[in-house]
Amino acid sequence: MSMLVVFLSLWGISLGPVTEAATFFETQPLLWAESESLLEPSAEVTLTCQARLGTVDFQLFKNGVVQETVHLDAPAIKHQFLLTGDTRGRYRCRSGLSESWTQLSELLELTGPTAPPPPVLRLDRESTQVLRPGSKVTFTCVAPLSGVQFQLRRGEKELLVPRSSTSPDRIFFHLNKVALGDGGHYTCRYQLHDNQNGWSGDSEPVELILSNEKLPAPVFTAEPSSPNPEPGTRVRLRCLAPLEGARFALVREDRGGRRVHRFQSPAGTEAHFELRNISVADSANYSCVYVDLEPPFSGSAPSALLELRVDGPPPRPQLRATWSGAVLAGRDAVLRCEGTIPDVTFELLREGEPMAVKTVHTREASANLALIFLGPQHAGSYRCRYRSSWPNTFESELSDPVELLVTES
Incomplete structure (x- = not known):
């Protein structure tokens, strides 16, 4: 048994494809749990906060409150926080940036002992799902834990591909010159520690279709x-x-x-x-x-x-709150923007402000748009829309508004 690590934002969002051509340097740090510390529910838990640039300052939050602030003697790219006692809760971290702080990391939740959740398997953005023999395909397998070993499978067959990952939570599987027999359903899974805890459940399958030119076209x-x-x-x-x-x-x-x-x-x-x-x-x-x-x-x-080719505006999205009543200050608020079109960029806008307060690109037809670490300044009315620049340029109308109330108690 291990301790389950859950990202509140959907994986298809927080771990999804890179958003459309950014013109800024990414400063948001990464936060993950070291799998070795999650093997036993009673063990101490190690959280690693990795900055984008070397810094001497790191800060860990638990349930919206500063848990620990660290000032190092020399700049470092990451810092490990050791948790003891009751480690269940919602965590974020941030790192020093000049004379201020970066934005907070994505949310990481420790929820207690349970079976490890399955990973997510995706095709690389440059890979195609329907392909000819001899083509190259790249899969990405994403797990919610670091320090694990991965395995790619076709049906029940274990493929001879590298299992170790140099990234905290994911690995890339490259299949070069696929043949006709390589069609079918692919899944991936991971193990926590040298097979002692067994494999996680399988990811949702991804199907590859290999075109056989001997089968006439429909x-x-x-x-x-x-x-x-x-x-x-x-x-x-x-x-x-x-x-x-x-x-x-x-x-x-x-x-x-x-x-x-x-x-x-x-x-x-x-x-x-x-x-x-x-x-x-x-x-x-x-x-x-x-x-x-x-x-x-x-x-x-x-x-x-x-x-x-169809002219005219795209369908209007719907914005839903994932909470009821007022939201407690220091918590997060997630608004779900639901459309009908996949592979678009969703934007969350506050009434009276021209710039989006949150932008997420996803292959899905909906997205979770999270406002983190709420304070009174976040209260107001919000709407969402979606847009695309390829293969056709379009932008939807704004959704109906959703009111956000923030309370201190």
Whole structure:
């Protein structure tokens, strides 16, 4: 058993892809728990705060209150805080920056003994999900603990890839020159300490589709057939294969290549996909493939591309508070902005202020926007929106407002 470490912000956000071209130097420190100190619930716990630049000052917060402030004799890139007693709680750290402090790290919560949570497996932004033999693929496996060993698996097969990580919480798996037999579902897992505690649960699977040119491409059509449908209407996409019992995938061109938009497993030789209430965010090039249900899970050659271009504004998002009533000063407040379009940048804006107070890029269609370490100055009315600069430039309207109240007790 180990002590569970939970990031309150969703992994798809806090550990997700780098946001669109930043023009500033990142100063936010990293905070993680050393896995060796989490093997026993009663053990002392070591938290490491790593700065972006060398500094002599480090500060640890617990539940919104300063827990410990350290001033070193010489600049260092990181400092370790030793926790004893009841270590359960919510932690952040910050480091010295000139004559002030950096922003706080992401939130880290120690919640007591439980089984280690599964990691998250993602395709690298430059990798494609539907690919030809000989291509290169990079996976990223992210765990909530540091100092662990990782393993990548295809189905139940353990792949011979490096297990050690030089990063506190993640590893990159590079598959060079993938072959037809490399298609299928991939997962990753981690172990805490030399197999003594066993493996964590598996991540959610990521599927790779290897196109076998010997399998004829399907026939792909759209209704209406116009490449410029009206906003708010529905487009029906039909994928016809020369065999029965296959699984079909609707594929959309993404920044890094071709990604599966959705799957369907009909009984016959064709699949029907619908894009409902379409908007500018549906503008893309689409194709379809079919996949064998038996090993080696070969995929067909892709169909011809269908181009879809839609004018008009994207759908308006909805902003939800994840709390009720007033929020206690020193706590965090998380507002969830929910849209319908993945792979966009979400912004949180305070009423009366032109600049966003929080910006998050995610591959999901929604994002958690956190206001940390609240004080009376954070009270007010908030709205959210989302935007994109690729493949089409658009910006949604603002959501309805959510009121944030902050109380001292």
